[in-house]
Amino acid sequence: MTIGATYLGDDRCDFSLWGPTLDQVTLEILTPEPQSHPLGQDDWGYWRTSLDNIPPGTRYQYRLNGDRLRPDPMSRFQPEGVHGPSAVVNQGDFSWQDEAWRGIPLEESIIYELHIGTFTAAGxxxxxxxxxxxxxxxxxxxxxxxxxxxxxGDRNWGYDGAYPFAVQNSYGGPDGLRSLVNAAHQAGLAVILDVVYNHFGPEGNYSRDFGPYFTDNYQTPWGGAINFDDAYSHGVRQFVIENALYWLREYHFDGLRLDAIHAIYDGGAKHILAELSDRLTQFNQTATYPRYLIAESDLNDVRIIRPRPDHGLGMDAQWSDDFHHSLHTLLTGEQQGYYEDFGSCQQLATAWRESFVYRWTYSPHRKRFHGSDTRDRPPSQFVICSQNHDQVGNRMLGERLSQLVSFDGLKLAAAATLLNPGIPLLFMGEEYGEDSPFLYFIDHQDADLVEAVRQGRKREFEAFHASGTPPDAASLETLKTSTLKWHKRDSGHHQILLNFYQYLIQRRNTNPAITTGDRQQIQTQYNNESRWFSVHQSQANHSIWAIFNFGETLIQSPPAPNQTWTKTLDSSESIWQGFGPTAPQTLKGSESIKIPPLTVVLYENS
Known part of the structure; x- marks a missing residue:
C-alpha cells in the first residue's frame, strides 16, 4: 500500500490520506493551477484519488470536513516549512550511482553520529x-x-519533527539527502538515519485533525503517546512501518536508529517493533544488501535484540547506556542523577564483559531491580560510546568530555571505546577533541512554546542542582556556538588525538581479538581502590591484553596472561603527548608492569 502523494511519472500522481473519523476530505491543488477534488473513502479509512497534470513540485493541502485546511501528514516535502502546503516529489528522478554498494556488516561497523546543522558551518x-x-x-x-x-524553523536537534516522511527544507530537502547518501556509498560509507516513532514534535503537526494518531492510555516525557494499540491503531501502525521502509527504499539508507523505544507503548499481542522487524525481514529478502534496525532503549532488556523466533522484537542491535555511564563516571567523578548508579572499575569490567551492568540487579537511582542477562547475545549487538548527542547536549552547558577531563583522560575514553568488542560510536568532533559545546537549540515560530522550552529547561537543571542559566535555546548564536571548528584538527593536541583515534581504529581492524564475538573469551580484572582495569580477549590465534589506569598514581599491573606479548600502544609515549612510558616493549606471561597515571597500554599476541 502506498500512502501520501506518490508520483507515477508523466505528471500523474496518486494521493492517499488516512482519516478514518473524517466525514469529508477535499484535495486542494494550489499550484500550478488551483483545483479542488473531493475524495472517496475506502473501508480502512483511506481517502484516495489519482490525478493527471500534477507535475513534481505541485503544492497541495487537504480541506477537512469542509473547514480546516491542512498540509499532508504524509508529506514528502514541506518547502515552506511545517505550516505551509505540501509538495509532490518525484522520487524516481534522482540518478543513483551506488549500484555496486553492498553495505557494511553490522559487526564491522564503526559509527560516527552527526547533526547536519552543526557538522559544517553551512549546515x-x-x-x-x-x-x-x-x-x-x-x-x-x-x-x-x-x-x-x-x-x-531552520534549526533543531531533529526530535521535534512534525512530518516523518518530509526531508528538512533548510538542510537541502529530498535531493540534498539523496546526494549525501549516494556520495557516502560511493566513498564506501554506510548511512544510518535516526528516526522518531515515540512522539511528534509540538509545533506544526496536525495529525490529530486527521485521525486518532494519539492515545490517552499512555504519556511520554514529550507529550501524548502515539496510538499503536488503541482503536484505529491499524492506520498508525501502517504509517510507521511504511515510513521506515520508505527511508530504506527511496533514500537507500543502510539502517535506522529508533529513538527511545522505551517510550513506544504497545500492549497488543504483536508489538509494533516486532511487526516492523518482520517487514524488514521481508524487505531484506529481495534487497541487494541487508538493512538494520538499531534501538535506543534505557530498559536493559535483551528481548529487544533477540530474534523473532526466540520471542524477541528482532532488533539487530541496541545502545548500551551502562557502558557510557561506567566510563563517564570513572573519568569525571560525576555522581548526580543516574550517574549515582556508577563509578567503579568493577562496573566498567562488567559493562565490558556483559554489555549491561544492571542485569536484574538493584539500581539505587531507580530504587528497583533493573535489566536482564545478555550472555546469549554477542557483543556486536550492543552500540557503545564515550559521548553522544544526548549525553553531551542534555548537560546545561553542553560540555563535551574535552571540557571535563584532561587530555590523558580523552585518550583513555578513546581506547575504552575502540578496543571494546561492541559496536563503537563516536560523536562528531570527539576524534580531535572538539571543545565547542553541543547545546540544545530550537527555532519554533510559536512564542509561547519558545518560552515554555526556556522555563522547562531551567526546571530540569534545577532538579540536577546545576547553577546558572542555560544558554537560550532559541538564539541563533547557540547554534553557531555548537558548530564544529574543523580547523582545530590540523594542529596541536587536537591533531595528536585525531592520530590516536586513527591508530586505534587501525588496531581494531587488524586484530580480530578486539572484536571477538565470544563472551567466554573476554576476561577482566580490576581494582576499585587503585582505579585500574584490565581485559584479556582472544579470537582464534589472536589475543590482546589492555590495562587502563584511571587513577592519579602509578600502579602495578596484575600478571600478564601466559603468552608472549608485544606492546602496540602506550598512551604515555611522547608521540601521544604523554609523560614517558614505563611499560616494556615485550613481555612474557606472568610478568607484571608499572602503568603511569591516566594511561592505557595495549599488548598484542598473534
Whole structure:
C-alpha cells in the first residue's frame, strides 16, 4: 500500500490520506493551477484519488470536513516549512550511482553520529559531503545522521519533527539527502538515519485533525503517546512501518536508529517493533544488501535484540547506556542523577564483559531491580560510546568530555571505546577533541512554546542542582556556538588525538581479538581502590591484553596472561603527548608492569 502523494511519472500522481473519523476530505491543488477534488473513502479509512497534470513540485493541502485546511501528514516535502502546503516529489528522478554498494556488516561497523546543522558551518547535506573523505580516512565505516524529518524553523536537534516522511527544507530537502547518501556509498560509507516513532514534535503537526494518531492510555516525557494499540491503531501502525521502509527504499539508507523505544507503548499481542522487524525481514529478502534496525532503549532488556523466533522484537542491535555511564563516571567523578548508579572499575569490567551492568540487579537511582542477562547475545549487538548527542547536549552547558577531563583522560575514553568488542560510536568532533559545546537549540515560530522550552529547561537543571542559566535555546548564536571548528584538527593536541583515534581504529581492524564475538573469551580484572582495569580477549590465534589506569598514581599491573606479548600502544609515549612510558616493549606471561597515571597500554599476541 502506498500512502501520501506518490508520483507515477508523466505528471500523474496518486494521493492517499488516512482519516478514518473524517466525514469529508477535499484535495486542494494550489499550484500550478488551483483545483479542488473531493475524495472517496475506502473501508480502512483511506481517502484516495489519482490525478493527471500534477507535475513534481505541485503544492497541495487537504480541506477537512469542509473547514480546516491542512498540509499532508504524509508529506514528502514541506518547502515552506511545517505550516505551509505540501509538495509532490518525484522520487524516481534522482540518478543513483551506488549500484555496486553492498553495505557494511553490522559487526564491522564503526559509527560516527552527526547533526547536519552543526557538522559544517553551512549546515546542509551538500556541505556534509565535503567531509566524507575525512571520516573515511579516520576509519569510520558508518555515519549516523540525527533526525532530518521536517521540524519548525531552520534549526533543531531533529526530535521535534512534525512530518516523518518530509526531508528538512533548510538542510537541502529530498535531493540534498539523496546526494549525501549516494556520495557516502560511493566513498564506501554506510548511512544510518535516526528516526522518531515515540512522539511528534509540538509545533506544526496536525495529525490529530486527521485521525486518532494519539492515545490517552499512555504519556511520554514529550507529550501524548502515539496510538499503536488503541482503536484505529491499524492506520498508525501502517504509517510507521511504511515510513521506515520508505527511508530504506527511496533514500537507500543502510539502517535506522529508533529513538527511545522505551517510550513506544504497545500492549497488543504483536508489538509494533516486532511487526516492523518482520517487514524488514521481508524487505531484506529481495534487497541487494541487508538493512538494520538499531534501538535506543534505557530498559536493559535483551528481548529487544533477540530474534523473532526466540520471542524477541528482532532488533539487530541496541545502545548500551551502562557502558557510557561506567566510563563517564570513572573519568569525571560525576555522581548526580543516574550517574549515582556508577563509578567503579568493577562496573566498567562488567559493562565490558556483559554489555549491561544492571542485569536484574538493584539500581539505587531507580530504587528497583533493573535489566536482564545478555550472555546469549554477542557483543556486536550492543552500540557503545564515550559521548553522544544526548549525553553531551542534555548537560546545561553542553560540555563535551574535552571540557571535563584532561587530555590523558580523552585518550583513555578513546581506547575504552575502540578496543571494546561492541559496536563503537563516536560523536562528531570527539576524534580531535572538539571543545565547542553541543547545546540544545530550537527555532519554533510559536512564542509561547519558545518560552515554555526556556522555563522547562531551567526546571530540569534545577532538579540536577546545576547553577546558572542555560544558554537560550532559541538564539541563533547557540547554534553557531555548537558548530564544529574543523580547523582545530590540523594542529596541536587536537591533531595528536585525531592520530590516536586513527591508530586505534587501525588496531581494531587488524586484530580480530578486539572484536571477538565470544563472551567466554573476554576476561577482566580490576581494582576499585587503585582505579585500574584490565581485559584479556582472544579470537582464534589472536589475543590482546589492555590495562587502563584511571587513577592519579602509578600502579602495578596484575600478571600478564601466559603468552608472549608485544606492546602496540602506550598512551604515555611522547608521540601521544604523554609523560614517558614505563611499560616494556615485550613481555612474557606472568610478568607484571608499572602503568603511569591516566594511561592505557595495549599488548598484542598473534
Amino acid at each position: 546542509t547535506f551538500e556541505a556534509a559531503i565535503s567531509r566524507l573523505a575525512d571520516l573515511k580516512a579516520l576509519g569510520i565505516t558508518t555515519i549516523e545522521i540525527m533526525p532530518v524529518a521536517q521540524f519548525p
